[in-house]
Amino acid sequence: MIQFNLLPDVKLEYVKAKRAKHLVVLVSVVLASLAVGVMMVLFFGVNVVQKRHLNNLSKDITEKSDQLKQEKDIDKILTVQNQLNNLNKLHDAKPAAERMGDYLEKVTPHDVAISTLSVDFGVNTLKFDGKATSVKSVNQMIDTMKFAEYKLTEKGEDGKSTTTTGSAFSSVVLASFDRADGEEKMPVTYEITANFDPLIFNVTKKISLVIPASKITTQSVTERPTPLFQPTSTSKPEDQ
CATH class of the missing domain: 1.20.5 (Single alpha-helices involved in coiled-coils or other helix-helix interfaces)
Known part of the structure; x- marks a missing residue:
């Protein structure tokens, strides 16, 4: 088709x-x-x-x-919980006051003793007095404190260690001194005031105190004939 x-x-x-x-x-x-x-x-x-x-x-x-509002003493429980949560912060904020003894031992010559010590962590100052065999020894202690440095070593996020150094003490001043007649071993009395870097008492940091070799006259390398800390002498009452 x-x-x-x-x-x-x-x-x-x-x-x-x-x-x-x-x-x-x-x-x-x-x-x-x-x-x-x-x-x-x-x-x-x-x-x-x-x-x-x-x-x-x-x-x-x-x-x-x-349900929480019906719990007995819920306010007290929450208060205690908040305090527990703040314990770590409070611990990290408090100064490591126990380091003071080690620091003073490193800067104090073997013929200098400390009688009283006062530390104010609020304004970062310290004051102490004691006895020494001579004014020269006291001046050696002051110079040692002036040259003392702290050393802080930390690891960064990259794993590398960084070291920070600085002056541990500043404004170290011999506030007063005197020589007492009749004192054979330690006739000189003194009072020293100083400021310190708060970092050296930071409880979260590991700090070491470094003293220049030329300034070392302390117990760390010299035998100490007397204790570092000595009690303040008091007069005895006369016999009746």
């Missing part, structure tokens, strides 16, 4: 274009429907599911709060 295409080319192009248009419209409608469906799901999730979840959380919080 023989068929003849009697439609002109223009008519064929029109038919193809119309079919393509119908296809585009159909796809657009499907995509628009999907978009509307997604928006409806999101709207439902935000306005229904999420609100319900938040309401449930608020309800749970209220119930737990009411």
